[in-house]
Amino acid sequence: MSLPRRCSALAAFATTLLLQGCAGTHVSLQEVREFAGASAKLGGYAELSTRYRDTYLREQPYLTPAADKIAKENDAKRRAVYEDFISVQKSVVLYMNTLALLAGEDRFDLSTQLDDLGNGLKANTESGLEQRHITAYTGLTRLLTRAIASGYQGRSVETMVRDGDADLQTLIGAMFSLTRLYAKTNENEKKTVLGIFDIEIPYANRPNDRMLVTLAKVHYLNKSQEYKLIDKRYALAQQGLTKVSLGHQKLRENLDKLSNDEVRRTLAAFGRDLRMIREGLNEN
Template sequence: MKIVKLVLILCIASSLTACTNLKEVREYATESAKFSSYNELTLRFRDTYSREQPYLNGEAEKLAQATDLGRKAAYDDLIKIQKSVSLYMETLAQVAGEDSFSLAKELDALKGGIKAHPNFNVDAKQVDAVSNITQILAKWITSAHQEQAVRKMVQEGNEPVQTLLAGMKSLVRIYKATNENEKNEVLGLLETNIAFADAKKDALLIALARAHIQAKTVEYNNAQVKYELAEKGLNNIAEGHTYLHNNIDKLSKAEIKTSVSKLAKDIKIIRTNLESL
């Protein structure tokens, strides 16, 4: 009887140790899953034309309309890329944790995959990565807490996760460039019209235009900061998954846990800063 009790105690202790060893992995995966600023920036990118349309005319407006159709056609797929990464991280947190919950509905949203959008650097690799992530999630989404499951999931998921994160970073850079172009077009038009306005006859219009320039400048600058923070956060998420992949057999080591914990905290800080803007 004493031997049975001793074995039971050792099993419980071993189970608790495994949970402790994976606590940092859960933190990293949970913070990565919460990193949703990409969605907000993608929505802003989609709605570029609706903001710039009042300032456009002629050929410039026709070109902007055509580009607008491309953005809107790609929007759902651009969002699916983020959903794939987010659901992967939620599943990784679940596999590394003690609680069990279903993510089947979220997985259903990824079915059907995405299409390539060469204009936005979404190529065959991104399309395949979403498909691969979906297959990996279907396999691991109901897994119980165990270090072996985490090890295998990270090993299988690293390549498609890195591909999707690289695609998201590339898209954020496109969003940033689009924001800069919009800023130059809108502010350039306003400043040109102020320069040619009659200071006496159009005093009120000039004052309103200057106030509008100030407000738009703040908007564009805030967006610029968000793009830079989002890219930094995505870099940290990619770095974290690479680190887990490269050290997957050393998760119980103190230095590994410390490094993973720091990455999780860095991602949380960036996410918090983004949400405050």
């Protein structure tokens, strides 16, 4: 065989080996991308945070003057911490958005979203935000800043998940605590609002009160349905947070075998569950 032909054959053989090597090491990140995307789009939590902030606006018409004074003080406290509560959620959503984009093939620019994260959190014993949550928020924000500023991809998924898991899990824990706070506040509001009807309607038994009682009962039923729907959303929000936490933990534990069929099926299942939960949260 002539030298040119031998060189050509060697080049073809080397190319074949290279392609085989690439095929053997290629890792599909589709399930990672879909899981992260579903986590970022879970929704519902921001609405529940806003509902918590606006508690006083709903309960004020039902309050006595004495109760109104205390309610105003609580309203001021809720509004003071609202931005911090939203910042926790935004950091988790931005992390998942960034992870989804890192697992894709397109370059991205999320730098404008970094401005929405705020300047940091403040510890608040009543809300449950502790120093460890503040530290985790700071750590995750720094990681996001590096990832978004550089726009790197590919193996960066591994770096992102490995470096971000501990802080992410801590912030998801904070969101669990805040969701429980929202649910407790909503329960107190429900007792305040519906309690008035439970007390007053039985005593409104004069003939002239018939229309008023009918309207009150209709209002009572509407408010009862509203609170029942909100209670369902609190439960779904916690289920969603659980799926995000467990899914990311699974991802962290299997960074070296993301092409494994079982791992891919598990991540895909988490993604499907999150999409179903999101549909439930969006129901009226």
